[in-house]
Structures are given as structure tokens and as C-alpha cells.
Amino acid sequence: MLLLTELNAVVHDLYDCISFGPGKRPNFRLMRRIFLPQAILINANGAEPQLLTLDAFISSIEANLAAGKFTSFEETEVKHTTEVFGKVAHRFSTYEARFTPGSVEPDIVGINSIQFVHADGRWQVSSIA
Template sequence: MINIQEIDKLTEQFYKGISFSQEHYPQFDQLGELFFGAGKLIDNNYDKPIDFTLQSYIQAVMRQIEDGNASFYSQQEISDTTEVFGNTAQRISVYEYSFTAETQQPWKKGVNYIQFIFTEGKWQIVSMVWTDETEEFSIPETYLI
């Protein structure tokens, strides 16, 4: 029997792993266990998508931290829909994020499409592609239930 809670936990671990503050670096060392192979991450917020492997994503974020361009980032899932067929799954993960610890301002939102496979007795992330909400692209109400 498929256990969606394992995919829930995997997704939560991913978001927790990429979040950081000045006191706590991202938990990148744990991310490798979540991904199958090199992983594929695509930021589709720009005219041309930015294509990462897990390793190149980690390097890009660490460069921003080390250069002093990033000292805080938090991202968390606020709504999800997961579909499973056999040993594959896809999750529509609506997230909110902030680059500042200020809790008063509203956090920005976006949608992450995450693909998983079940292999060697566990679920792993194969790929993900995301886009942030803008005036042009609003998150569908059906995603927020």
C-alpha cells in the first residue's frame, strides 16, 4: 500500500533543508538523501528557465550566502495535492517564502511541481519545477484547498 505520508515527510524535509538564517546554514548535506541521482531543479520565474542539478543549486545558494547577498530564507508548504500511480508520484506543492525574518509582511507564494519515484524501498525526488505567484500568474483556488 502506498503511504502518502512518506511523500509528505520528504517534501517537508526538502523545504526545511533549503531554509536558513544567519544562525543556521541550510541543511544541504541532508538533501542528497532526498533525491534520486543528480536531481533536477528548474526555476521558471524568468524569461529563460534556470536549470540546476541538486549540486549546482546548493553551490548557487552557498555563493549568495558567502557573498553576503542572503542571510535568511524560509520556505514552507501551505497546500498540496499528490497523485500516485504505481511507483511514481507528482505533487502540486503550494509554498510561501520570505527572504526576511520579519513576520509582519505577507510572505510571497508560488507553486512547485515535484516528481517522485519509489525505489529501493523509499520515495525520492526526481525533479521539481517552480514559479512564484505574480500579478500575471495567480495560484488557482483549486490548489489552495
């Protein structure tokens, strides 16, 4: 199905743009291309959810990199469930994340809830939690 192929490509780009090795940086240009400008990124791991704009999310990554909080990061999708209705799609994306390149065991295993809209002839991320 073409829709799922297109969504799979966006998700591949999503995980690719936030992953980077030592001495490298996330691909913020790609990130800005696959997210809607008004996208919301939600961190629901704390006591209260933290809602960030795309610019605020990028700024927080840049601040953490500048502070030396991490030097590499790799996040990969290991399983997913996707639903599409018209120009709206949702994906539960199970992922593994590693702070050390090549490590066998993931540092984090979680699920991203990703929402997409089809606009300007392509799928874009509207929110992620």
C-alpha cells in the same frame, strides 16, 4: 494512506532542508538524501528555464550566501495536491517564502511542481520546478 504519509515526510524534509535562520546554513546533507543524485531543479521564472543539477543548485546557494545576498530563508508548504501512480508521484505544492524570520507577510508565494520516484525502498525527489 501510507504512501501519502511517506511523501508528506519527504516534502517536510524538502522545505526543512532549504530553510535556515540567521547564522545558519541550509541542510545540504539532508538535501542530498531526499533528492536522487541525477535530480533536476528547474527555475522557470525567467525568460528561459534554467535547469540545474543538485550540485549546481547547492553551489548557487553557497555563492549567494558567501556574497551576502541573504542571511536567512524560510519556505513552508501551505497547500498541496498529490497524485501517485505506482512508483511515480507528483505534487503541486503551494508555498510561502520569507527572507526575514517571523515576518507575517510572505515575500514570495508560489507553486512547486515536485516529481518523485520510489527507489531503494523510499521516495526521492527526481525533479522540481
